[in-house]
Amino acid sequence: MHDAFDYAKQKWDNSHKVQDFKVGDLVLVSTLNSNNIKVPNKLKDSYVGPFIYFFLTFDKQFFPLRNPAPLTVPPVEQSEEKRIKKFIKERILRGKNQREYLVRYRNPVHEDEWLAESEIPALDKLLRRFRPERRPQA
Structure with missing residues (x-):
């Protein structure tokens, strides 16, 4: 039983790596499991962002993000x-x-x-x- 558990843990650890982000890093967020984007999956972007990582937490699965400053469109001549x-x-x-x-x-x-x-x-x-x-x- 322990061998099966160790084997499954090793497989999971090989495919799931913990990401180390630093404050100020720009990150992209996957839209794979988000249901709030009301477009067909075919037209939906795989990732959205970039967002700024601005706060350190102890939980590696949770990380707060902030939108960067919005771009301003120059006036049309x-x-x-x-x-x-x-x-x-x-x-x-x-x-x-x-x-x-x-x-x-x-x-x-x-x-x-x-x-x-x-x-x-x-x-x-x-x-x-x-x-x-x-x-x-x-």
């Missing part, structure tokens, strides 16, 4: 803002006395979209270019 290149079409909304213009942007990434007159900056300047283009050529 305004140079990437949509700038209107030209008007393509105009329409009047039914039941309302309001015009909308189909607008093409300078940046090729953006698609054409309908904008109301109130949403277009520098409307007069763009209209001066648009209206002569619509006149029939004689």
